[in-house]
Amino acid sequence: MKRRARTRHLIELGGLVAKSGLVELTDDDRAVLFGLLVDAAARLQGEHRDQALTLWRRRGRRAFAEAETDL
Template sequence: MRHRLRQLTAAPHRLEGQRARNDTRAWVVKRRERTRQLIELGGLVAEAGLVELTDDDRAVLFGLMVEAAVTLRGDDSEHALTLWRRRGRRAFADNDAEL
């Protein structure tokens, strides 16, 4: 009896989830894209090892990103971008080689 009741309550939730995934209204699509981007960026922070290195200290992580933004607003931004791009590409390549 309990199993059947659980099935009956789960069915509307499944339908609601399916509708949400297939919703094509512009603001919903934009929100879904932004959510995906934020998840991917968070994954990069984790993949770089920053979560463990900072003991998951959000203030430190945010400070690192603010410092990077200050560097990019400075006179040496092109040099920093080139350096970071090379390091990032190397890290991606190393990560792909490990798989």
């Protein structure tokens, strides 16, 4: 991935973290945010990977749809 594309990708991922409300809910505690992501990664390595992905995908799509209606 080229530098500009990588930078854009990282900015978009950061935007998702902000959009989720986690920054405010954790008082911008980077250790907590990283811990949440590490926990999610561990869950994805477990036997319930498919169920977790399905659940999170549904929630994410619903949240995107709600955000669009709020505009």
